Amino acid sequence: MVGSAVCRRLQQHPDVRLITRTRNEVNLEDSASVRRLFEQEQPEAVVFAAARVGGIHANRTYPVEFLTENLNAQLATLGAAFQTGVRRFLFLGSTCIYPRLAQQPITEDELLASPLEPTNEAYALAKICGLKLCQYYRQQHGVLFHSAMPTNLYGPGDNYHPQNSHVLPAMIRRFHEAQQAGADQVTIWGTGAPRREFLHVDDLADALVHLLQLDAPPDWVNVGSGEDLSILELAHIVAETVGFEGEIRTDPSQPDGTPRKLTDISRLRATGWKPTIDLPTGIRRTYEDYLRNLAAGTLRSV
Numbered sequence: 433m434v435g436s437a438v439c440r441r442l443q444q445h446p447d448v449r450l451i452t453r454t455r456n457e458v459n460l461e462d463s464a465s466v467r468r469l470f471e472q473e474q475p476e477a478v479v480f481a482a483a484r485v486g487g488i489h490a491n492r493t494y495p496v497e498f499l500t501e502n503l504n505a506q507l508a509t510l511g512a513a514f515q516t517g518v519r520r521f522l523f524l525g526s527t528c529i530y531p532r533l534a535q536q537p538i539t540e541d542e543l544l545a546s547p548l549e550p551t552n553e554a555y556a557l558a559k560i561c562g563l564k565l566c567q568y569y570r571q572q573h574g575v576l577f578h579s580a581m582p583t584n585l586y587g588p589g590d591n592y593h594p595q596n597s598h599v600l601p602a603m604i605r606r607f608h609e610a611q612q613a614g615a616d617q618v619t620i621w622g623t624g625a626p627r628r629e630f631l632h633v634d635d636l637a638d639a640l641v642h643l644l645q646l647d648a649p650p651d652w653v654n655v656g657s658g659e660d661l662s663i664l665e666l667a668h669i670v671a672e673t674v675g676f677e678g679e680i681r682t683d684p685s686q687p688d689g690t691p692r693k694l695t696d697i698s699r700l701r702a703t704g705w706k707p708t709i710d711l712p713t714g715i716r717r718t719y720e721d722y723l724r725n726l727a728a729g730t731l732r733s734v
Contacts, residue, residue, distance in 0.1 A: 433589035433633050434481040434524065434582075441637035451475050455482075461501065463508035470516040477520040477644060478513055480506070480562075485526075488551045488621070488689055490596040495554035502558035510565055514575060521577040522644060523566045525559035527629075527654060527695050528552045529581060537696035540581075540652060549690045567651045578649045580640060583656035583695050587633035587714065588721040592733045599663065600630060600715070603670040604722055605733075610676055617679040618671070621686035624664030629694050631657050632714035635707040642705045649703070656695035657707045673715050 435452070442448050451473045459465050460482055470478075484501045491498055506523070513521050527538065532549040534542040543563075548556050559581075566577040590601040597605070603620070610618045639655045661669075667680050709717075725731040 436589045437633040437637035438479055441641050460505035460509055463511055466508050467512040470512050478518055480523045486596040487598045491552040491555055499554040499558050506562040523562050523579040525563050525579055525581045527581050527583045528556045529560045532690050536692050537694045539696045551687055551689050563652050579652035580655050582636050583629045583631050585631055585633050587718050592731055604719055607671050607674045607676045611674050615678055617681055619681040619683050620667050621683055622688040623684045624682040626688045627660045627662050627692040629656050629660040630711055632709040635709050639705050653700045654695040654697050656697050658697045660694040673719050
């Protein structure tokens with residue numbers, strides 16, 4: 433999802449030559465393979481958008497894979513980039529790196545201030561390591577390796593797996609299927625009270641291109657919308673978008689995750705960037721993309 437959005441955005445720059453590889457072409461956990469790629473293509477800049485990601489269920493079920501696969505890929509790619517003279521490396525993390533009970537809105541200085549959220553701790557630890565490694569490469573060797581920490585993302589190309597997807601695509605699929613089946617109710621995990629911030633992936637891509645054009649970007653910077661809403665409020669927006677008119681129930685026996693996760697984006701705003709896609713518009717566009725892919729048999733659900 434993120435890589436495709438970045439490519440769409442960079443295609444607006446005719447002077448940029450895009451170099452991409454799928455996971456079937458290059459194993460990012462294999463440092464020799466990544467180094468061969470960089471030696472062959474000689475990229476000036478790398479945007480690291482690859483990651484094993486998922487929602488609460490996936491994170492709780494596969495913590496070993498979430499930690500090791502992400503960490504291995506980050507170590508291999510950053511090492512190969514430095515060894516082959518890549519001038520600029522932009523690492524993508526996530527705002528889940530911040531403590532469970534971080535001060536709200538969350539500033540970049542909240543990193544490592546207190547314990548992480550247990551339900552996504554493995555993923556967060558891997559991303560913290562990647563962020564810190566970029567910072568240390570820059571500090572020790574003077575290379576322009578820096579990081580962006582996006583909030584919850586959604587948009588074209590998202591993963592709609594019934595168990596392993598993030599909350600917004602999971603809701604789109606569940607409410608769509610309920611609407612199609614004529615169901616009279618849909619149950620969402622948790623109390624519905626936690627508050628979350630969402631950013632359309634095209635806004636993220638715009639922010640990343642903006643960061644790539646800064647001569648002295650921060651070591652890491654939050655990328656978000658600066659606005660949040662409760663999970664239950666989100667469910668009502670999705671239900672209205674897909675035309676579901678039944679009852680929305682909550683299941684308090686399931687985990688809520690972090691109570692609130694709203695980013696302070698003042699550091700990024702100060703560089704001249706701001707988001708442009710509001711949540712209802714973004715969800716409508718995403719649902720339209722979901723329907724197109726569903727009809728074409730190309731819906732991502734792995």
